[in-house]
Amino acid sequence: MSQIMMTFPGGKHKVLTMSYDDGTDHDKKLVEIFNATNIKGTFHLNSGLLGANGKISKEEVERLYKGHEVSTHTVTHPTIERSPRERIVEEFVEDRKSLEQLVGYPVRGTSYPNGSFNSYVKEILPHLGIEYARTVHSTGNFWLPDDFLAWNPTCHHNQDLMEKAEQFVSLNKKQYLNLFYVWGHSFEFERDQNWQVIEDFCAYVGNRDDILYATNIEIVDYINAFRHLKFAADSQFVYNPSAQSVWLSVDEKIVEVKGGQQVDL
Secondary structure (H helix, E strand, O other), rough: OOOEOEEEEEOOOOOEEEEEOEEEOOOOOOHHHHHHOOOOOOOOOOHHHOOOOEEOOOOHHHHHOOOOEEEEEEOOOOOHHHHHHHHHHHHHHHHHHHHHHHHOOOOOEEEEEHHOOHHHHHHHHHHHHOOOOEEOOOOOOOOOOOOHHHEEEOOOOOOOHHHHHHHHHHHOOOOOOOEEEEOOOOOHHHHHHHHHHHHHHHHHHHHOOOOOOOHHHHHHHHHHHHHHHHOOOOOOOOOOOOOOEEEEEEEEEEEEOOOEEEEOO
């Protein structure tokens, strides 16, 4: 009986994603750092606050975040678990509509403003087109999320970032998949005068052949594509109904299952 396991694209077993909130002007410097080191970020924006009080303007959004992901953060950044259903719906749907007009693709994720959410909010989100939601509860580990609507990051960038980076880079056991998820706000680097923290981190973990660099939604889509694979009852072949490729480790041999194709295992 073959041993069949999911890998990340190309057979990689480590993925890094970055998640930054509020869309302040300091995102410009952060995006430059990411772009120089092949790192991808997800940027959670409040469409109702764009262009005000040091925030990115609407006209800058598409160009600045090209190659990264724009995600919702509600229109006005309320404490969402204290909001009535009607306001929850409007905050997320109107934010999606406004941001989609700026970037030209479906906006499908969020981070909870003020870290506020509860089970009631989680139940509503899928009906609003939201497929994942990041919390502010750091796990300190590199596990894949069990619940995309309560997606706990590895750490905030002020939580021993380089120590965790060294741990992540040194991981070499391919029986595990490892996700390093960093979150924060770009204005914190300016406030704390510690831009060197993220510059050193990105220089260290970026541009590595054994790490996949992905946005939040790219990770969601890939894992869902794996979950939607149709395996034969005896696992001798598999059909991929999705549009994107999925990579498998079959008895330690890396196999690409292209979108719309069936592959013998």
